[in-house]
Amino acid sequence: MSATRPAFAPIHAALETVSIGPSTLRNRLVVAPMSRVSAPVGLATAAMKRYYEAFAIGGFGLIVTEGIYPDLAYSQGYEDQPGLATEEQAAAWRPVVDAVHAAGGAIFAQLMHAGALSQGNRHKTKTLGPSAVQPRGEKMSEYGGSGPFSRPVAMTDGDIDDVLEGFAGAAVRARNAGFDGVEIHGANGYLIDQFLTTYTNQRTDQYGGPVANRVRFAASVVSAVRRAVGAEFPIGIRLSQTKVNDFEYRWPGGAEDGKAIFAAVRDAGVAFIHIASEGRNWLDTAQLAEGVTITGLARAVAGVPVIANGGMHEPARAARVLQEGHADLVSLGRGALANPDYPRRLASGAHLEPFDHAMLSPNATLENAETWRSARERLLPCPA
Numbered sequence: 001m002s003a004t005r006p007a008f009a010p011i012h013a014a015l016e017t018v019s020i021g022p023s024t025l026r027n028r029l030v031v032a033p034m035s036r037v038s039a040p041v042g043l044a045t046a047a048m049k050r051y052y053e054a055f056a057i058g059g060f061g062l063i064v065t066e067g068i069y070p071d072l073a074y075s076q077g078y079e080d081q082p083g084l085a086t087e088e089q090a091a092a093w094r095p096v097v098d099a100v101h102a103a104g105g106a107i108f109a110q111l112m113h114a115g116a117l118s119q120g121n122r123h124k125t126k127t128l129g130p131s132a133v134q135p136r137g138e139k140m141s142e143y144g145g146s147g148p149f150s151r152p153v154a155m156t157d158g159d160i161d162d163v164l165e166g167f168a169g170a171a172v173r174a175r176n177a178g179f180d181g182v183e184i185h186g187a188n189g190y191l192i193d194q195f196l197t198t199y200t201n202q203r204t205d206q207y208g209g210p211v212a213n214r215v216r217f218a219a220s221v222v223s224a225v226r227r228a229v230g231a232e233f234p235i236g237i238r239l240s241q242t243k244v245n246d247f248e249y250r251w252p253g254g255a256e257d258g259k260a261i262f263a264a265v266r267d268a269g270v271a272f273i274h275i276a277s278e279g280r281n282w283l284d285t286a287q288l289a290e291g292v293t294i295t296g297l298a299r300a301v302a303g304v305p306v307i308a309n310g311g312m313h314e315p316a317r318a319a320r321v322l323q324e325g326h327a328d329l330v331s332l333g334r335g336a337l338a339n340p341d342y343p344r345r346l347a348s349g350a351h352l353e354p355f356d357h358a359m360l361s362p363n364a365t366l367e368n369a370e371t372w373r374s375a376r377e378r379l380l381p382c383p384a
Contacts, residue, residue: 012315012346013322014330018061020305021234021271023106023180025061025329028322029343030307032276032331033064033110033183033238035078037143038366042069042076042083043092047366052096055336056105058379059343063105064274064331067112067185068174069121071166074128076121077114077190078143080365084109085166090173097178108181108236109174111167111225115191116152116200117245119145127152128159130195130217131202137245142364149245160207160217163191167221168228171235181234184221186265187276189243192218196261197243198252211257215264222268236272236307237265241294242285255290255297262301273298274331277310282321285310295327307331313339315346334359341379353378 014028038048055063069076069083076083083089093109100107114121116129119139129135129152139145155163171182186192194200195217201208207217218237225235239261241250251257262273275295277285286293286308299306308327312318313335321327332342334355339345345352 012319014315014318015343015347018305018328020062020236021181022232023234025106026104027059027061027343028329029060029062029346030274030329030331031055031060031063031336032309032333033066033185034333034337034364035066035081035143036364036366037078037080039080039082042081042085042089044082044089044096045092046095048082049096049099051366052107053099053103054340054379056100056103056107058339058341059347060105060336061343062329063100063107064183065107065109067110067114067190068170070111070113070170071162072122073162073166074115074118074121074123074126075113075163075166075191077112077118078145079120080144081120084111084170084173084177087173090177093174093177093179101178106180108183108234109170109177109179110183110185110238111170111174112185113163113167113191115194117149117189117194119143119149125150128155128163129153129191130155130200130207133200133202135189135200135245140244142360144363154203160220164220164224168224171225171229171233175229175233181236181271182225182229183236183238183274184218184225185238186218186221187238187240187274189245192221192237193240193243196239196251197249211251211253211260212264215261218261219264219268222265222270226269234271235269236274237270238274238276239265239298240276240285242277255288255292258288258294258297259301262298266302266304270302270304272305272307273302274307275309275327282308282310282312282317286326293326295321296325299325299327305329309333313342313352
């Protein structure tokens, strides 16, 4: 059953417009990046077009794609992950981008190097990381993995240069394919986060040791991309304390680490910062010991729009985060899967569907997502 919102009811804060760089978004609701491992040989498909298009039809202001691998060496994280490593892969994204634009949405490409958490690159068992440290946990079955991760090879200066070049080239291909911006994946335990994390980064060079050195790789990626795409194209970075293989990790320096990290990516040229919560409630992962929130700290230090993540499908929580100044936008993952028309439902007061894990079972592919297709078919009609 849907409810009609009274004419005098105030607009929800998430439904207000906002700008990221030159892009003005119709609201502050963002589809969070979610891996769907549905792109054979890295090429976006017609099913992916329908998937992303549905969120735009449903009213989301911004869609951030699943993680896209930027090079043909060691960046790929999963089998059937989409890429932007070649011109052919870039061309395959064009119908997706055009469909989102035709429905009034904006779309950013998330560029991701899996590093030591790769479970499906072209080298099979060889992975790269800042140091030769065995990753915690095991590969994710929803993305086709099983068993422990491989022990990575410590990256040389040449490897680092190659990765920077890969990110820069993929960003140019994203821009040329019509994407409105790119988000660099620096969260959740993947390569950039491995440099930020104390126990996976045991380097003794300029990239290791104190946080000012550990953030150098993230800043270098941003700088390389900024040089490649120019001043106007929006570049953001997604950061987190928690990881897909470690929900408990926190930056050891707390707010002081946060200040150093946010200042470094700001100076490198980011247009926004997206803070991931790794499947947990924002309150669980955003609070720092000093009584501030990580998203609020990012906003204060960097002076750019900040996207908060973690349980933002709950209207009251999203309103609090925005109204209290903790963030400028909110991103939804599972809430968006269950409600691809979430913005329309929020505006009208309609019932919100609960997330059904069958959408990601037995794996996260779109082909297995009968429940997702059902959710897409429930899209509310466009308002007159």
